Amino acid sequence: MLPPRILLVDDHALFRNGLRMVLTAGIADLEVAEAASLEEALRTSMQEPALVLLDIQLHGLNGLEGIALVRRKWPQALVVILSSEVSPHKVRLAMERGASAFVSKAEPADRILAVIGQLRQGLTVAADGMQAGEGGADSQPLLTxxxxxxxxxxxxxxxxxxxxxxxxxxxxxxxxxxxxxxxxxxxxxxxxxxxxxxxxxxxx
CATH class of the missing domain: 1.10.10.10 (Winged helix-like DNA-binding domain superfamily/Winged helix DNA-binding domain)
Incomplete structure (x- = not known):
């Protein structure tokens, strides 16, 4: 299982603080680092984050543009894209560029914790946007x-x-x-x- 070391990249401080509290409450012995931009994230002092939670709508370089940079700096890190707007097109772009999951910010905290738990166990995660884009509530979940x-x-x-x-x-x-x-x-x-x-x- 991956070590509990997560880098949280989002330009909204309130969201970062709230998500940090959720993560530390839900994952034992977790180390969390925060960054307000991709540029700041790439300068973090955290050693080899196991997972990077990356907002898609960052100022400057956005999350989609940043996936490749994150993967280049930390090849072993898994990238989870967070977005307040979910569309099949954005999900496909994120997954094609190397993201391991795409999660809507509208999802409850338990959903984000579940996604992280699955990734830490090496499991495949169903993409929120692909479900939403293929018929909303009536669409079929992506199961292996x-x-x-x-x-x-x-x-x-x-x-x-x-x-x-x-x-x-x-x-x-x-x-x-x-x-x-x-x-x-x-x-x-x-x-x-x-x-x-x-x-x-x-x-x-």
């Missing part, structure tokens, strides 16, 4: 084939332990997939996931 298998077994009432046995996965790995499924479906419990999956036709 393995996550779809886990969802199907969840809906059959299997525990993480039994899912692990069925798919030959460790219980911790299954737990990570379950969290990814909950985040993709934008629900907070297994029962809600089952209801949402059946409502959307994701399971029989």
């Amino acid at each position: 084939p393995r996550q779809s298998e886990v969802l199907d077994l969840m809906c059959q009432g299997l525990s993480n332990k039994l899912i692990g046995r069925r798919l030959n996965l460790s219980e911790n790995t299954v737990r990570g997939h379950v969290q990814a499924v909950l985040a993709a479906l934008q629900v907070s419990s297994r029962s809600e996931a089952g209801f949402a999956a059946r409502q959307r036709g994701l399971v029989a």
Whole structure:
């Protein structure tokens, strides 16, 4: 798992402060550095951030332009784009340029924490904008084939332990997939996931 070291880049101090409190409350032993611009971020004293939260609408060089610069300076760092405006076009551009995730600032704090948790476990994250751009609330979440298998077994009432046995996965790995499924479906419990999956036709 990635070390808990995050660089937060946003030109709104109130948003930075609020997100910092959310992150430090939700992630144990987290080290957070802040920057108000991309230029300031690239001069940070933080050693090798594991993850960079990058506002898309920065003054000067914006987040989309900055992805390549961040990846060049810290090749191992994962980049999460934050945006108050989400569109399929922006999401595609961000992902094509090397972002690992794209999250709307309108999402609840738990969503950002869930995305970070998934990335730290090496899981694929569903992009908010791609869901929104493909039909809004009725669009299908972006699940990996393995996550779809886990969802199907969840809906059959299997525990993480039994899912692990069925798919030959460790219980911790299954737990990570379950969290990814909950985040993709934008629900907070297994029962809600089952209801949402059946409502959307994701399971029989």
